[in-house]
Amino acid sequence: MKPAPFAYAKARSVAHAVELLSAHDDARIIAGGQSLVAMLNMRLAAPEILIDINDIPGLSEVSVEDGFLRIGALVRYAQAQRSPLVSTHAPLIARAIPHVAHAAIRSRGTLGGSVAFADPAAEMPACMLALGARIVIAGVDGEREVAIDDFFKGLYETAIGPAEMLVALRLPLHGPSRRVAFGEYARRRGDYAMVGLAATARAQGAGLADVRLAYFSVGLNAVRAQGAEAALEAGDVEGAVAALDGDLDPDGDIHASRDTKMHLAGALLRRVAAELSEAAQ
Amino acid sequence: MTAAQMEHEITLTVNGFAVSERVEARRHLADFLREDLGLTGTHIGCEHGVCGACTVLVDGEITRSCLTLAVQCEGKSVTTIEGISDSGAVADLQEAFRARNALQCGYCTPGMVITASVLLDAEEMPDREEIRDHISGNYCRCTGYHAIVDAVETTLKARAEAGR
Ligand SMILES: Cc1cc2nc3c(=O)[nH]c(=O)nc-3n(C[C@H](O)[C@H](O)[C@H](O)COP(=O)(O)OP(=O)(O)OC[C@H]3O[C@@H](n4cnc5c(N)ncnc54)[C@H](O)[C@@H]3O)c2cc1C
Ligand code: FES
Ligand code: FES
Numbered sequence A: 001m002k003p004a005p006f007a008y009a010k011a012r013s014v015a016h017a018v019e020l021l022s023a024h025d026d027a028r029i030i031a032g033g034q035s036l037v038a039m040l041n042m043r044l045a046a047p048e049i050l051i052d053i054n055d056i057p058g059l060s061e062v063s064v065e066d067g068f069l070r071i072g073a074l075v076r077y078a079q080a081q082r083s084p085l086v087s088t089h090a091p092l093i094a095r096a097i098p099h100v101a102h103a104a105i106r107s108r109g110t111l112g113g114s115v116a117f118a119d120p121a122a123e124m125p126a127c128m129l130a131l132g133a134r135i136v137i138a139g140v141d142g143e144r145e146v147a148i149d150d151f152f153k154g155l156y157e158t159a160i161g162p163a164e165m166l167v168a169l170r171l172p173l174h175g176p177s178r179r180v181a182f183g184e185y186a187r188r189r190g191d192y193a194m195v196g197l198a199a200t201a202r203a204q205g206a207g208l209a210d211v212r213l214a215y216f217s218v219g220l221n222a223v224r225a226q227g228a229e230a231a232l233e234a235g236d237v238e239g240a241v242a243a244l245d246g247d248l249d250p251d252g253d254i255h256a257s258r259d260t261k262m263h264l265a266g267a268l269l270r271r272v273a274a275e276l277s278e279a280a281q
Numbered sequence B: 001m002t003a004a005q006m007e008h009e010i011t012l013t014v015n016g017f018a019v020s021e022r023v024e025a026r027r028h029l030a031d032f033l034r035e036d037l038g039l040t041g042t043h044i045g046c047e048h049g050v051c052g053a054c055t056v057l058v059d060g061e062i063t064r065s066c067l068t069l070a071v072q073c074e075g076k077s078v079t080t081i082e083g084i085s086d087s088g089a090v091a092d093l094q095e096a097f098r099a100r101n102a103l104q105c106g107y108c109t110p111g112m113v114i115t116a117s118v119l120l121d122a123e124e125m126p127d128r129e130e131i132r133d134h135i136s137g138n139y140c141r142c143t144g145y146h147a148i149v150d151a152v153e154t155t156l157k158a159r160a161e162a163g164r
Helices: A014-023 A036-041 A077-082 A084-089 A091-099 A111-117 A123-131 A226-233 A237-247 A258-279 B029-036 B081-086 B091-099 B109-117 B128-134 B146-163
Strands: A007-010 A027-030 A049-052 A062-065 A068-072 A134-139 A142-147 A152-154 A165-172 A178-185 A195-204 A207-216 B007-014 B017-024 B055-058 B061-064 B077-079
Touching: A014 A027, A014 A049, A014 A134, A014 A165, A027 A036, A062 A084, A068 A084, A068 A111, A077 A091, A084 A091, A091 A123, A091 A178, A091 A195, A111 A123, A111 A165, A123 A165, A123 A178, A123 A195, A123 A207, A178 A258, A195 A258, A207 A226, A207 A258, A226 A237, A226 A258, A237 A258, B017 B029, B029 B055, B055 B109, B081 B109, B091 B109, B091 B146, B109 B128, B109 B146, B128 B146
Parallel strands: A007 A049, A027 A049, B007 B077
Antiparallel strands: A062 A068, A068 A165, A134 A142, A134 A165, A178 A195, A195 A207, B007 B017, B055 B061, B055 B077
16 A cells, blocks of 8 residues: 655646646646545556645635636635635535545645546536536646536546646636535545535526536536426426436446436435525525 | 655654655655654554544644655644644543543544544534534544544533633
């Protein structure tokens, strides 16, 4: 349970980090290390070099800028949980963080690391999908922004290239007509979810519009349930539950069979739908 | 220190003392404390973040020492169970553990005490549910947790009384 040998360098800036990434074939960024060091210890990963981004100035900030909440790549769960900007402008994130792991892991783990890692059972990628986030990525040629709907590419695969890094998450600001809801079923507190759901919508009259339902732990990545979204917009909760059959295609795992996951996905949807419309009086 | 090397010279504070050592980049903090500094109060259970036996304080925050590289602790302040025991900072909590039989084999205890220690100064007193939530990342295979929650709660109440 000890890592294979690797070299280690501290990046001084984002430009330095991407320069180091492009200079090595088998380099890996280390942020909070709460997924990566476990993989190193178990030798599920054995990179040639680790590039530590923890000392890069300016990546630990939460700010509001041109209509978006910007969360720097190094903002840790514990920091986000304490941040009034996050609770005001991204209440969905504030709701979800207590479900991520345990206090000692939240003191180091970063939101950016979770999104870049794209674990299919993780909360943050699904929250980003539900919120319609924009992901800021830096490479040797500078920064680019990717819409979250184009970000997840496959199991642990994202739009971040081998010589690029995630520098910030940009979330549309919460507003008076916006609704958010979150739920997950896990075996024990802090465990990865068997099934989870992050949702946003806009209140419109007595109903809901622009519904985004992002499930996690039911596929290779966080996935939207678009059939169910349309049914909820039409005010049909049971229709939405039925639509999940076409939207989701989970494999069973050691925690839950496919049937159990589908059942839980429906139960979560009823809860989350009630929460969305309750808030939308 | 920005050169990409396999070994690095690090300087940090451990339990209030300045420490300088040469470490392999792959050395995690738990092994550094135990093997290089002889501070064996920090226990190792799973080495992948699940059991909490290796919990220490890094700059005052509870941290998995098996998921932190020693080389990342350059310039940081690390506190282990030896540190908070010797300073007397958790003497009351340790006494409550003993009185309530909140330890049997004791393997999880250093991690439990460190984890619980950050609750003792919380502005608002956590209830039992919150105590359970806070220690949910620390496994104990002996006690069934109930006695541990009791010990933490007793200590919190006694401190709140004394502070009044
Ligand atoms: C016991 C335990 C329980 C956990 N439970 C949960 C849980 O319930 N839910 C959950 O979501 N997570 C859970 N986690 C994982 C935790 O949330 C991690 O912190 C998170 O997944 C990764 O964040 P990190 O900053 O630690 O990233 P690291 O571990 O440092 O990195 C993870 C990966 O992302 C890459 N990376 C990191 N930052 C960047 C960046 N800025 N740009 C490009 N690539 C980057 C790294 O190269 C690496 O491949 C758990 C972990 C443990 C040990
Ligand atoms: S040894 Fe670190 S959490 Fe188990
Ligand atoms: S006392 Fe034995 S593991 Fe907790």
